[in-house]
Amino acid sequence: MKPAVMVIGGGQAGLATGFYLRRAGLVPGEDFVILDAADRPGGAWARMWPTLRTFSPTQYSSLPGWMMPPWTQDSGYPLAAHVVDYLTRYEQRYELAVRRNVSVRSVTRGDHGLLRVTSDRGEWLAEQVVSATGTWSRPFVPAYPGTFGGRQLHTAQYRQASDFTGERVLIVGGGNSAAQILAEVSRVAETTWATLRPPRFLPDDVDGRALFEIATRRHRARQLGEPDKGGVSGLGDIVMVDSVREARDRDVLHARKPFAQLVERGVRWDDGSESSFDTIIWCTGFRPALGHLTALGLRGPEGRIPTNGTQAVKESRLHLIGYGDWTGPASATLIGAGRTARELIRSLSIE
Known part of the structure; x- marks a missing residue:
């Protein structure tokens, strides 16, 4: 089987990418394939602690095409389980045919200008690969001298x-x-x-809505060569x-x-x-889960792969989404993943 696009990762970024691929006329499971290492939908949200909440109301925590159903259990923002339910139904709604329990081991350069995706469930050759594996599987703990017995x-x-x-x-x-x-x-x-x-x-009235808009304005300013007025870090x-x-x-x-x-x-x-x-x-953060891309030899400073938008600078057939602002403004958030995926699909020249 040789799909046009292989998407590695079935969380929010992978699903948003699948939505736009489908809207561009590609058939899920045939023209593009989404692989996911987890045994159930929901991406990282399915593995987070139950009391974790989003930073925005549902209308600002949605993927493209279908708004997250309203959260009505209390006056706060949605809990993780609500997001998991939404992502599960989103995947079903758009028939994205995610293949689960598939762990991708490597992406390498194949013959005839294709990329080879090797997993524990077989191999695929594809014209384009989208990496959307996120960071949750790579928790970071800083090194300190000494040993703690607890x-x-x-x-x-x-x-x-x-x-x-x-x-x-x-x-x-x-x-x-x-x-x-x-x-x-x-x-x-x-x-x-x-x-x-x-x-x-942050001020009490500032949430994910404002943070996303600030990140977007900063990204556009950079693209236009305008002065960088700072991002969300200036607020808190x-x-x-x-x-x-x-x-x-x-x-x-x-x-x-x-x-x-x-x-x-x-x-x-x-x-x-x-x-x-x-x-x-x-609570010291995560690092991008990019081990499956090691063989391509693309890593730059801080372990990142240099990109132009979502496209890898040294491998035009590879795109990355959902790892942070360096792969699209707020691309590691629900709303940011959707907007970044739209730009990604445009750069694939299939829309």
């Missing part, structure tokens, strides 16, 4: 606050995940928050969802500078003092 886990492994009842918990990281997890865990445990710099909270890092605002009201959103090293019972701070902890939760 429990350690990453954001990717966090499930519920009750797992830490009565414990002393250190939460490391200054982003949205850290703030939301701190807000939950601080209700049942004694928490300490360590960040590289003082946490910067942490969206004030309901749980974080509640934690602020409880006066628990206090952070201290990073520790110097790990010790058996906890950490040693820069001033030489030590604090004991039962658990460390690393």
